[in-house]
Amino acid sequence: MKVLYFAWLRERVGHGEENVSPPAEVRTLADLAGWLATLSPGHAHAFENPNVVRAALDHRHAKPDASISGVREVAFFPPMTGG
Amino acid sequence: MSAFSVRVQAEDFDIATEISALSGAGEVGAVVSFAGYCRADKSETGAAGPLTALVLEHYPGMAEAEMERLMDEARSRWPLLGARIVHRHGRIVPGEQIVLVVTASAHREAAFAAASFLMDWLKTNAPFWKKEERAGGGDWVAAKDSDTEAAQRWTSG
Known part of the structure; x- marks a missing residue:
């Protein structure tokens, strides 16, 4: 599964993209964020406050309880500030 | 070319060209346009020194997809004859254009409402992030509660 990071999440993790193989018990977006946070101190810093992290599954906004089953691309990012 | 389109680009855009493409x-009977600019007096992160630029990061692929979904939603709500969204990414200095929304309809009410709706939803749903560049450093712009509230007023019953 491909995971992308944007804005300050990218800066904290240290890179914008990685391929990961989470264990079977990681089923939802919230599970995945929790598991990713264990990968490195940078990941832990990026996910330290889940309330300010948004996510998308295959280019669509998704909630923390959404299933990641069958998903090809997951992205994590802060609340959007475009426009 | 379809009367409805979305674009994400690094280059600047020409408002008159975009408007005339819809008014043909x-x-x-009505074309409404909104252009957003990089402001010189921006100090949302409280960092020292004047703003020298905004650097806009985006999520390629999803940005276009989300803008298309916003466009579809606007078309389902108002009788639009055409609409365009152009959003820039990369480094943008004060005085430069960042975003453009143009809507066309038979009458002004739909064009005004759809343009306002598209801008409100663009701010909270399109995957773009602004980082301020200042002489003394820079930081990411925080999302505003007022923007979230502006977007939510379109969903209240």
């Missing part, structure tokens, strides 16, 4: 059809 004979049924159009």
Whole structure:
């Protein structure tokens, strides 16, 4: 599964993209964020406050309880500030 | 070319060109445009020194997809004859254009409402992030509660 990071999440993790193989018990977006946070101190810093992290599954906004089953691309990012 | 389009690009855009592309059809009675600019007096992160630029990061692929979904939603709500969204990414200095929304309809009410809706939803749903560049450093712009509230007023019953 491909995971992308944007804005300050990218800066904290240290890179914008990685391929990961989470264990079977990681089923939802919230599970995945929790598991990713264990990968490195940078990941832990990026996910330290889940309330300010948004996510998308295959280019669509998704909630923390959404299933990641069958998903090809997951992205994590802060609340959007475009426009 | 379709009367409805979204674009994400690094280059600047010409407002007159975008408007005239929508106003050509004979049924159009109203065209509304909104352009957003990089402001010189921005100090949202409280960092020292004047703003020298905004650097806009985006999520390629999803940005376009989300803008298309916003466009579809606007078309389902108002009788639009055409609409365009152009959003820039990369480094943008004060005074430069960042975003453009143009809507065309037979009458002004739909064009005004759809343009306002598209801008409100663009701010909270399109995957773009602004980082301020200042002489003394820079930081990411925080999302505003007022923007979230502006977007939510379109969903209240």
